[in-house]
Amino acid sequence: MKTLTVVQNIARYLRTRIITGELSPGQKLIESSLASQLEVSTAPLREAFLILEKEQLVVKIPRRGCFVAEVSAEDCRQMFKAREAIELCAIDLLKAQNIRDLPDVVSTLSVGSSLSQTFFDDLEERMRGFNAFPAFHIKLVESTGNNWLARLYHSIVPTLTRYQFMSYVANLPDRAIEAHGHILDLIETGNYEQAGENLRSHIASVREEIIKRIKTD
DSSP states (O other), X not given: OOOOOHHHHHHHHHHHHHHTTSSOTTOEEOHHHHHHHHTOOHHHHHHHHHHHHHTTSEEEETTTEEEEOOOOHHHHHHHHHHHHHHHHHHHHHHHHHTOOOOHHHHHHHHHXXXXXTOOOSSHHHHHHHHTTXXXXXXXXXXXXXXXXXXXXXXXXXXXXXXXXXXXXXXXXXXXXXXXXXXXXXXXXXXOHHHHHHHHXXXXXXXXXXXXXXXXXX
């Protein structure tokens, strides 16, 4: 297993807390407090901020500092529109190559099922459990073998995961497991068109759940 650097560990720590909402939208990230809390110097902390800024999780405002990026219903809509375009393109590529056997995608279903009723007290463990659900979509895109499409999808994953976590804490994940299973079954039987329609409906359902939560918070 690859050992993470100090900067990567700091970025992962902050990323988890931004995604789960422990660090609130708009909250200022105070370098001195975080450096003391994490027992690191400000140099690696600033490097971690740069990583998170590229992931659109942190916003740097000149002469004011770094802040947790805001969330909004409109931003969510735009993000999910991009997500839908990439994932439906992935279905088209699977169809063009007649790819039906997706072992990496199947493995995410079994992991998700084993974790669906599990509650983790530890935030890091809770995040790892949650990651089993977006992993289905990530592996679906990667299964096309198109590295450019995969890179494009990975570029939106941090912010996408942040929005998805809102629906995860609002509902039991069993609905996602069921939807993922139906989509996979359709692909395995070569019914790519219906798989795409189910995928589109699933994405829309999650999007509306998130937007509803944003508007009520």
